[in-house]
Amino acid sequence: MLSLLVLISGGGSNLRSLLEASEDAEYPARVVAIGADRDADGLGLGEEFGIPTFAVNYGSYPDRAAWGDALLEQIRIWQPDLVILSGLMRLLPPRVVAALSPNLINTHPAYLPEFPGAHGVRDALAAGATQTGASIIVVDGGVDAGPIIAQERVAIEAGDSEAALHERIKLVERRLLVQAVLDIANGHVNLKEHSPA
Template sequence: MLSLVVLISGGGSNLRALLEATSESAFPARVVAVGADNEAEGLGHAEAWSIPSFTVVPSTFESREAWGEELLEQILRWSPDLVVCAGFMRILPPNVVRALSPRLINTHPALLPAFPGAHAVRDALAAGVDTTGVTVHVIDEGVDTGPVIVQRAVPVHPGDTEHELHERIKTVERELLVAAVRDIAEQTVDLEELAAR
């Protein structure tokens, strides 16, 4: 049984999808703790499922590195097999990435390497592409540069607003994240091998 710590920053829709999936007895993973970088609305999902949570707020630390050290300490307390950044909107400091990667994954609302960074949906619309999508990838020390685990395309419709497109992407993102976690748990995806390529 794969144990997960999930990190969030907002409403936690990806977290909720994972909690729903892991509530099924046949699903090969369990969420053991949820972490956040603020008093995120999504922490309510952890409470609803009686999952322990922790919050490590960057502004309360002298440096990004000090924040990272405390975040890492909180994560390691749960000895997770996998750490999932599910809408976690902070770039992790190198010391955190080095300690956890490649068992550290993220979802991104684009088909990487296209449109990395925090504004992927807006950037895709600005570029006028007719297809974007979702990537689940290993986090490395770059920004959205880690090995790709799985991707799925999402069409861009004429006249799409950023919100409309993002909502369609989020639906796919939830499905893809759950599938990726299952594949990692069932060892049909080998993160060590991916990272070594």
């Protein structure tokens, strides 16, 4: 059974999909803890699904490195097989990435390497693209630059708002994430083969 620790910043819609999938006894992964970099709404899913939660508030630390060290300390308590960044809107310090990779994956609302960064949906619209997508990657030292595990295209429709497009992407992201975790748990995806150079 693959043990998962999921890090969030917001409502945790991808996290909910994982929690619902893991309620199936046949699904070979379980979320052991949920963490956040703030008092995120998605931490409420912990109570709903009976999963321990923690917050390492970024604003409580003098810099990103100190915050990362505190976050890593919390993660290590749970000894997860896989750490998932699911809407965590903060770059992990290099020391944290080095400690966890390649067992550290991220969801991103674009068809990487197109539109990396915090505003992938907005950037796709601003570029006048006709399609974007969703990607699951192994986290490396770059910004959304790690090896791609899974991705799928999403069409951009005429008149799409950022919110409407993001909702359609999230549907794909959730499905890809649940499948990627299944593939990792079943050995169909070997993260060591996807390890950043």
